[in-house]
Amino acid sequence: MGRPKCLFCLHISWLLFQNVLSLPTSRVLEYDVDGGRNLDIFDINEEAGLHLVEGDIVLDEKQGRNSIIGDKYRWPKTIPYYFEDDLEINAKGVILKAFEQYRLKTCIDFKPWEGEKNYISVFKGNGCFSSVGNRNVGKQRLSIGANCDRIATIEHEFLHALGFWHEQSRSDRDDYVSIMRDHISEGKESNFNMYNDTTSSSLGVPYDYGSVMHYSKNSFRNGTEPTIVTKIPAFADVIGQRMEFSDNDLLKLHRLYSCTRSSTFLDSCDFEKENICGMIQGPGDQADWTRVTQAAGGPNTDYTNMGKCEGSGYFMHFSTATRKPGDTGRLESRLLYPRTNRGYQCLQFFYYNSGGANDSLVVQVREYDESNPNGSLRVIQPVFVLAPNSWQLYHVPLNVAKKFRVVFDGVKGTGPSGGGLSLDDINLSETACPEHVWRVKNFSDLMDNTPNNTAIYSPVFRSREGYSYQMGLYPSGKEGYPEELSAYAHLVTTSDDTEVRKWPCPWKQITMTLLDQNPDIMRRMNNLRSVTTDPTMRVNDTSELFFWDDPRKVGFEVSEADGSKYFRGPGAGTPTYLSRGRAKSRDFIKGGDAFILLTMEDVSHLTVTQPIPSSTVPPDTTTMVPSDPCSMITCGNGGVCLVDDGTAVCRCAVGEDWWNYGEYCQHRGSAQDGMTTALIASFSVLAAMLVVTVVSVVCVKRKYKSGAGEDQGVTMSNINATGM
Ligand SMILES: [Ca+2]
Ligand SMILES: [Ca+2]
Numbered sequence: 146m147g148r149p150k151c152l153f154c155l156h157i158s159w160l161l162f163q164n165v166l167s168l169p170t171s172r173v174l175e176y177d178v179d180g181g182r183n184l185d186i187f188d189i190n191e192e193a194g195l196h197l198v199e200g201d202i203v204l205d206e207k208q209g210r211n212s213i214i215g216d217k218y219r220w221p222k223t224i225p226y227y228f229e230d231d232l233e234i235n236a237k238g239v240i241l242k243a244f245e246q247y248r249l250k251t252c253i254d255f256k257p258w259e260g261e262k263n264y265i266s267v268f269k270g271n272g273c274f275s276s277v278g279n280r281n282v283g284k285q286r287l288s289i290g291a292n293c294d295r296i297a298t299i300e301h302e303f304l305h306a307l308g309f310w311h312e313q314s315r316s317d318r319d320d321y322v323s324i325m326r327d328h329i330s331e332g333k334e335s336n337f338n339m340y341n342d343t344t345s346s347s348l349g350v351p352y353d354y355g356s357v358m359h360y361s362k363n364s365f366r367n368g369t370e371p372t373i374v375t376k377i378p379a380f381a382d383v384i385g386q387r388m389e390f391s392d393n394d395l396l397k398l399h400r401l402y403s404c405t406r407s408s409t410f411l412d413s414c415d416f417e418k419e420n421i422c423g424m425i426q427g428p429g430d431q432a433d434w435t436r437v438t439q440a441a442g443g444p445n446t447d448y449t450n451m452g453k454c455e456g457s458g459y460f461m462h463f464s465t466a467t468r469k470p471g472d473t474g475r476l477e478s479r480l481l482y483p484r485t486n487r488g489y490q491c492l493q494f495f496y497y498n499s500g501g502a503n504d505s506l507v508v509q510v511r512e513y514d515e516s517n518p519n520g521s522l523r524v525i526q527p528v529f530v531l532a533p534n535s536w537q538l539y540h541v542p543l544n545v546a547k548k549f550r551v552v553f554d555g556v557k558g559t560g561p562s563g564g565g566l567s568l569d570d571i572n573l574s575e576t577a578c579p580e581h582v583w584r585v586k587n588f589s590d591l592m593d594n595t596p597n598n599t600a601i602y603s604p605v606f607r608s609r610e611g612y613s614y615q616m617g618l619y620p621s622g623k624e625g626y627p628e629e630l631s632a633y634a635h636l637v638t639t640s641d642d643t644e645v646r647k648w649p650c651p652w653k654q655i656t657m658t659l660l661d662q663n664p665d666i667m668r669r670m671n672n673l674r675s676v677t678t679d680p681t682m683r684v685n686d687t688s689e690l691f692f693w694d695d696p697r698k699v700g701f702e703v704s705e706a707d708g709s710k711y712f713r714g715p716g717a718g719t720p721t722y723l724s725r726g727r728a729k730s731r732d733f734i735k736g737g738d739a740f741i742l743l744t745m746e747d748v749s750h751l752t753v754t755q756p757i758p759s760s761t762v763p764p765d766t767t768t769m770v771p772s773d774p775c776s777m778i779t780c781g782n783g784g785v786c787l788v789d790d791g792t793a794v795c796r797c798a799v800g801e802d803w804w805n806y807g808e809y810c811q812h813r814g815s816a817q818d819g820m821t822t823a824l825i826a827s828f829s830v831l832a833a834m835l836v837v838t839v840v841s842v843v844c845v846k847r848k849y850k851s852g853a854g855e856d857q858g859v860t861m862s863n864i865n866a867t868g869m
């Protein structure tokens with residue numbers, strides 16, 4: 146087959162990004178954000194010619210190799226940060242996402258620097274690196290350079306800053322891994338040092354092959370043989386994961402920082418325990434929910450265990466088979482307290498409807514305050530059946546600011562029912578709900594049967610600002626990457642896109658998250674990659690066209706099987722989104738299906754320079770009882786004080802949600818501090834939850850039925866349950 150001559154003109158190196166624009170066999174142009182390579186921290190730093198301790202650790206002059214990580218190296222639980230101007234916009238957005246994971250899963254929080262003595266200054270250095278612990282040097286720099294803009298890389302560097310060394314430098318590592326000295330590149334041997342137990346404490350946590358702080362088997366190798374061989378062979382491909390914190394990473398962090406609560410986690414329930422997480426049968430109804438392992442009419446298994454464990458795997462069920470129309474079964478959560486003053490939460494759950502066509506589930510909240518000591522009900526959203534007779538994932542955004550319960554009303558509708566309503570794997574956190582969910586049905590089959598270099602595409606989603614976009618996924622990798630999943634984000638223009646929008650699309654961050662379907666949101670190790678639409682980026686260095694321009698201009702027309710047509714712009718992403726081996730691990734696939742969460746968020750506020758505090762004295766936020774609430778408040782970061790409901794709040798001059806991820810710019814009063822202390826006692830101990838041994842884990846062997854029966858071919862469904 147003769148190749149078109151023009152293929153050559155497309156193989157031009159990128160002036161700006163030093164990467165290569167590739168023209169795949171399909172008509173879609175794709176841009177690999179990391180040059181088509183799966184770059185771990187150590188690869189990036191090695192290419193940058195850095196010679197740091199263990200690849201990415203900066204030691205200061207005073208710091209000997211044997212320094213002890215003691216109290217003086219600890220940060221306060223809320224760490225001030227400053228984003229230096231040279232940081233990439235996408236990197237800033239991903240750093241904020243990493244902070245959100247710290248807030249969800251640990252007691253560590255981050256806030257913009259307001260003049261505190263010690264703070265972390267994040268910059269775009271020549272690689273990804275950090276010091277270990279709080280060096281008490283005032284401005285402590287941490288580098289998130291090119292290609293370091295991955296959430297796990299950022300979590301890793303911040304774990305160094307918090308006081309952690311690499312997992313394989315633990316004093317007991319020789320019990321668990323063999324270091325193959327002959328395979329280490331010359332001069333790189335010192336990267337495999339081991340610290341004795343007075344330098345690096347393992348905090349009583351067993352050696353963790355799954356740590357985000359562990360090298361991969363090929364780190365610093367001189368050829369093709371691994372440098373690290375795990376004593377248990379099954380872990381050979383586990384080490385070096387760069388998805389998320391492992392359970393033991395979190396446990397160690399909790400022990401080092403005496404964590405008792407996280408900032409944004411509220412509740413999680415998989416109904417495996419008889420106490421159903423403190424949920425109650427609510428008052429004022431006609432029927433009850435029951436805790437069962439299967440229900441007449443379906444489902445035959447819960448969602449948590451998907452039938453993997455005989456005699457376990459519980460869910461809550463409200464049978465509508467024998468009820469009268471209008472009969473309600475009310476299931477309420479325990480009392481919950483907002484932990485921040487964000488005023489928003491995300492409720493996530495799995496729902497199965499085997500009842501009648503008019504049976505419904507209504508999500509409500511019961512809010513308590515002085516005038517409503519018994520709570521007052523407020524309907525949030527009726528949940529519509531997407532597909533009866535299968536477990537479906539729903540996200541419902543809540544907006545609660547007081548003490549509350551979540552209330553699930555199962556309502557019997559008119560018409561016959563042979564089953565009922567079921568709930569499982571509920572999670573509630575003070576985080577933003579994903580905007581869109583792409584359920585990839587039969588994903589394990591797709592991975593087995595899709596040829597290499599063949600993409601499947603998500604439905605077209607519409608962002609809040611009115612941009613249409615979609616994700617392209619290669620279940621068997623792009624050409625040259627047969628062991629990987631490859632993933633790209635595309636802008637799209639459909640015939641419905643008639644409103645005038647700004648082109649090229651300015652500063653939207655598209656995030657593609659493969660959901661780890663662990664029932665507990667705190668234990669999920671999702672795989673997340675983000676790209677940001679830079680309106681100045683060209684299709685290539687000789688082109689007048691902008692990469693993120695209207696797809697009608699820079700894209701190709703696509704015809705779907707159903708006859709619909711639209712324009713798909715070029716994709717930005719990576720051929721090494723996640724290795725296929727890892728995609729088959731954990732709970733990325735359950736019952737054969739995978740879920741990909743998609744969001745497109747405006748990050749244009751991150752193009753603005755972070756204000757430098759005017760004074761280096763931290764503002765006193767503890768003693769303020771003014772008549773004019775604003776009279777005694779100085780809003781840092783260029784903020785303006787406003788009186789809102791009798792309370793002083795600082796608003797950021799550069800936009801209402803400047804630091805949308807934390808709440809520091811929007812309020813600087815004492816109210817929050819008071820609230821958080823009062824609430825500590827009411828919450829379960831974080832550390833205890835993490836060491837809970839889930840009985841069912843023992844029998845959870847990853848066994849996925851392959852191929853047999855069920856739907857054929859590629860089925861994609863759009864589950865956008867946010868509905869707002
Ligand atoms: Ca369950
Ligand atoms: Ca009841």
Ligand SMILES: [Zn+2]
Pocket residue numbers: 186201202301302305311
């Ligand atoms: Zn490191």
